[in-house]
Amino acid sequence: MNYTIKKELLPRFLLSLGKNFEVIAPVKEYARPPSFEIFKGQELFLDERTTFSAKKFFRPSKEKIFSFKKDKASFEISPEIDTTKRVLFGIRPCGTHALQALDQLFVKFFGEDQFYSSRRKNTIIIALQCSKACKNGFCTSLGTSQAVGYDILFLERGADFFVKAETEAGKDLLDAEFFKHTSDAEPSFNLECEKNLETKDLGKNLYANFNHPVWKQESERCLSCSSCTQICPTCYCYRLNDDFVFGSDTESERNRTWDSCQLKRFTKVAGNHVFRPSRKGRLRQFVLHKFSYYEENHGTHLCVGCGRCITTCPVEIDLTFIANKIQKDVSEGKK
Amino acid sequence: MAKKKVKIGFFSLTCCEGCGFAVLDLEEKLLKAFEQIEIVESRVLMEKPSPKASKLDIAFIEGSVISNHDLDKLQEVRKKTDFLVALGACATIVGINGIRNVLPGGIRERLKEKAIKPMREKAFPLSAFVKVDYLLQGCSINEEEFLDFLNKFLHGVKPVLEEVPVCFECKLKENGCLLLKGIACLGPVTYAGCDALCPSNNAQCIGCRGFTKDGNFSSLDSLFKDFGLSKKERFNLFTYFNPLPEKLKDLEGK
Amino acid sequence: MITPEKPYLAKILSVHIDTADTKTFEVAFADKNLQKKFHFGPGQFMMVSVFGFGEMPISISSSPYKTGSMKFTVVNVGNVTNALHKLGKGAKIGIRGPFGKGFPLQRFRKKNIIFVSGGCGLAPLRSAIYAVQEKKELFGKVSVLFGCRAPENVLFDKDMKQWQKEKINVLLTVDSPDDKWKGNVGVVTSLFGKVDFPIENTIVMMCGPSIMMHYGLIELRKKGFKDEQMFVSLERLMQCGVGYCSHCNCGNKYACTDGPVFCAKDVKKLPLKEG
Numbered sequence: 001m002n003y004t005i006k007k008e009l010l011p012r013f014l015l016s017l018g019k020n021f022e023v024i025a026p027v028k029e030y031a032r033p034p035s036f037e038i039f040k041g042q043e044l045f046l047d048e049r050t051t052f053s054a055k056k057f058f059r060p061s062k063e064k065i066f067s068f069k070k071d072k073a074s075f076e077i078s079p080e081i082d083t084t085k086r087v088l089f090g091i092r093p094c095g096t097h098a099l100q101a102l103d104q105l106f107v108k109f110f111g112e113d114q115f116y117s118s119r120r121k122n123t124i125i126i127a128l129q130c131s132k133a134c135k136n137g138f139c140t141s142l143g144t145s146q147a148v149g150y151d152i153l154f155l156e157r158g159a160d161f162f163v164k165a166e167t168e169a170g171k172d173l174l175d176a177e178f179f180k181h182t183s184d185a186e187p188s189f190n191l192e193c194e195k196n197l198e199t200k201d202l203g204k205n206l207y208a209n210f211n212h213p214v215w216k217q218e219s220e221r222c223l224s225c226s227s228c229t230q231i232c233p234t235c236y237c238y239r240l241n242d243d244f245v246f247g248s249d250t251e252s253e254r255n256r257t258w259d260s261c262q263l264k265r266f267t268k269v270a271g272n273h274v275f276r277p278s279r280k281g282r283l284r285q286f287v288l289h290k291f292s293y294y295e296e297n298h299g300t301h302l303c304v305g306c307g308r309c310i311t312t313c314p315v316e317i318d319l320t321f322i323a324n325k326i327q328k329d330v331s332e333g334k335k
Numbered sequence: 336m337a338k339k340k341v342k343i344g345f346f347s348l349t350c351c352e353g354c355g356f357a358v359l360d361l362e363e364k365l366l367k368a369f370e371q372i373e374i375v376e377s378r379v380l381m382e383k384p385s386p387k388a389s390k391l392d393i394a395f396i397e398g399s400v401i402s403n404h405d406l407d408k409l410q411e412v413r414k415k416t417d418f419l420v421a422l423g424a425c426a427t428i429v430g431i432n433g434i435r436n437v438l439p440g441g442i443r444e445r446l447k448e449k450a451i452k453p454m455r456e457k458a459f460p461l462s463a464f465v466k467v468d469y470l471l472q473g474c475s476i477n478e479e480e481f482l483d484f485l486n487k488f489l490h491g492v493k494p495v496l497e498e499v500p501v502c503f504e505c506k507l508k509e510n511g512c513l514l515l516k517g518i519a520c521l522g523p524v525t526y527a528g529c530d531a532l533c534p535s536n537n538a539q540c541i542g543c544r545g546f547t548k549d550g551n552f553s554s555l556d557s558l559f560k561d562f563g564l565s566k567k568e569r570f571n572l573f574t575y576f577n578p579l580p581e582k583l584k585d586l587e588g589k
Numbered sequence: 590m591i592t593p594e595k596p597y598l599a600k601i602l603s604v605h606i607d608t609a610d611t612k613t614f615e616v617a618f619a620d621k622n623l624q625k626k627f628h629f630g631p632g633q634f635m636m637v638s639v640f641g642f643g644e645m646p647i648s649i650s651s652s653p654y655k656t657g658s659m660k661f662t663v664v665n666v667g668n669v670t671n672a673l674h675k676l677g678k679g680a681k682i683g684i685r686g687p688f689g690k691g692f693p694l695q696r697f698r699k700k701n702i703i704f705v706s707g708g709c710g711l712a713p714l715r716s717a718i719y720a721v722q723e724k725k726e727l728f729g730k731v732s733v734l735f736g737c738r739a740p741e742n743v744l745f746d747k748d749m750k751q752w753q754k755e756k757i758n759v760l761l762t763v764d765s766p767d768d769k770w771k772g773n774v775g776v777v778t779s780l781f782g783k784v785d786f787p788i789e790n791t792i793v794m795m796c797g798p799s800i801m802m803h804y805g806l807i808e809l810r811k812k813g814f815k816d817e818q819m820f821v822s823l824e825r826l827m828q829c830g831v832g833y834c835s836h837c838n839c840g841n842k843y844a845c846t847d848g849p850v851f852c853a854k855d856v857k858k859l860p861l862k863e864g
Binding site: 031035051061220222224226231246247249263279315 | 364367368370371482483486490497498499500502503506507509510511512514515522523524537549550551554555557558
């Protein structure tokens with residue numbers, strides 16, 4: 001069953017969900033870049049994908065996973081699992097694909113991690129289909145321009161949203177106060193991304209050109225600021241840290257914090273040896289992890305073509321440029 | 336925790352003493368720490384040093400060495416402390432005091448004449464003269480980082496200065512990048528730990544926490560050049576708090 | 590399971606001082622049922638937590654046939670190892686595992702075996718040496734080559750004497766000898782000439798610093814060893830041990846789940862020189 005909702009009713013609908021859920025929506029606050037925040041009536045940002053992705057609600061940048069407490073006789077190891085009920089509104093198709101990739105890692109492939117899966121299970125996903133291509137996006141090249149794995153899908157249609165409920169949990173949210181049934185056909189959009197990525201044998205070709213001059217050339221201006229990995233919806237690398245509760249010898253906690261392959265410390269081992277010291281190696285790791293390594297292990301790319309890393313790079317390093325350069329050289333038989 | 340309290344001293348060389356005050360800003364948290372520490376010497380907190388101050392577990396020293404008086408004091412403290420922490424930009428990277436080091440000759444001489452105490456030719460960070468065990472960077476220091484250091488120290492954990500740029504923390508706070516707005520920000524080459532205080536308030540990072548070893552200075556400099564900054568302006572920005580990085584020696588002179 | 594990252598409570602049963610900076614800890618799960626069910630292969634590692642200080646990967650250095658406990662041989666190099674070194678008998682730590690792929694000993698039946706180790710790289714190999722010793726009728730001749738900085742850094746001298754009694758050829762070398770040292774001087778590769786096993790029927794298992802393994806493989810290839818015959822344990826930083834955190838990622842492999850033990854023919858495919 002499909003529905004419609006008037007665009008002007010959207011904020012009220014989202015606020016009404018706030019009774020039972022923590023509602024997350026793309027917002028624009030003051031001069032800050034658009035990002036996903038807990039919705040309390042701020043100005044919604046629905047023009048295109050947000051500058052920052054929604055991954056922080058599934059993998060927070062700092063996440064306390066265990067607290068340790070020593071008593072005289074016992075020792076407690078308590079996990080801190082987040083079971084907050086959430087509704088995530090306005091995640092774009094690229095974002096839904098990113099969640100699929102994280103599911104693959106943290107639920108299916110290496111064994112279930114409940115810190116992640118609990119957030120995932122307790123979050124209802126309302127995806128918002130893009131009606132036009134965004135700046136620097138190249139989702140059409142990677143087949144990630146249609147949303148997947150959502151509970152509800154919103155599609156723009158003039159003054160309305162066309163609404164498709166995919167799951168029971170999703171349908172339950174569609175209160176008649178805001179939503180009307182419709183038997184109209186689902187609107188469709190033809191996205192034309194400015195950027196394109198030649199994906200034929202991409203992972204194989206990039207890896208085969210491990211020493212292509214383009215890596216050095218592009219990495220020379222890399223500032224190693226790590227913005228690309230922080231902002232990426234699929235970058236998931238993290239580190240574990242223990243800290244004592246201040247003033248206590250017996251209580252401590254273990255935190256997961258985001259890490260970045262662009263930092264030198266990422267591959268540092270005891271004795272201060274760094275396995276990937278050069279900028280070239282680090283930039284290459286970012287790109288190859290997305291397109292080669294992940295593909296070999298999981299059969300798909302870890303990149304969803306959102307173009308955030310391109311938009312955020314202060315020195316305009318563009319992974320589609322690197323990839324296309326190598327693809328072109330391969331097709332012309334140069335490499 | 337019935338352990339012996341850790342004896343701590345605060346010392347100031349030439350500086351504004353802001354870092355010492357930043358520690359006081361911890362208020363209740365500092366009071367809580369008093370269960371485990373004992374401050375035995377501090378110009379701000381005590382009229383005169385406690386008799387126990389002849390031997391210290393940790394000495395926090397703020398300020399730069401700009402006179403022989405500073406140097407004598409520094410060496411005296413080094414002798415009586417097990418662990419020496421340089422506190423704040425002046426002590427770690429010479430900071431604002433270092434502007435003197437890059438002034439043209441004439442001005443420097445006049446400054447020396449007018450100085451209220453005898454000055455050395457140049458200002459130096461502590462590490463130029465003594466072994467420094469750890470750096471708490473920033474102008475002023477980040478109190479939370481101070482507390483974190485203390486917590487680790489009390490548990491016998493050796494703190495490690497991580498090669499992480501301000502940008503890393505700036506992005507965690509979901510700030511818009513100032514460099515993308517054409518504002519010359521030193522975030523990519525400056526040590527994190529300040530929670531990206533300046534960029535979060537739309538002010539450029541000016542490197543008060545010191546430059547990372549891994550920073551890509553030439554790339555950042557050419558980016559600033561593209562922003563339209565003159566050689567002089569770039570020189571001033573890079574040397575605001577820090578000595579000029581080796582890779583940017585070209586910026587020196589006219 | 591909540592997460593593969595959940596540590597389980599364990600108790601230190603005994604501590605043995607090996608050298609000035611190395612200790613061996615005998616550890617067992619606090620939960621007896623967990624310990625009963627616990628099995629591992631030589632070359633596998635555990636994630637060991639010293640609560641409040643952190644977690645680190647440590648290879649098991651005891652025999653896989655000894656099931657009541659496990660041993661970790663740990664060099665004091667960082668904050669977590671330092672905290673562990675301060676702990677004594679009865680102290681509580683956290684452990685989880687075993688993780689990774691160890692040495693595939695079942696494939697080495699009837700072969701001669703050379704163990705090549707440098708420094709604390711002998712720890713994971715000791716587990717394999719015990720295993721081979723336990724079933725010596727299944728293997729051919731065995732040789733243990735060990736190199737370290739100085740005589741005082743020699744590990745497991747008691748074990749070495751025992752191995753020699755059991756006809757295992759143990760050869761030592763040090764970089765800087767003292768007056769009493771009568772053995773070989775030089776890097777561990779300088780011992781290669783002293784083992785004359787027929788190359789075609791011999792397996793090499795190697796563990797030590799990256800640089801040692803790099804030159805070790807080169808020298809062994811020169812002697813005629815094929816990559817299929819050589820197995821190394823790679824050193825990488827592992828934070829999670831279960832393939833999540835990606836610190837140990839090298840090419841499409843993860844040292845924690847695909848390794849740490851790799852056959853040299855697979856290592857060759859990895860982009861080890863990442864610059």
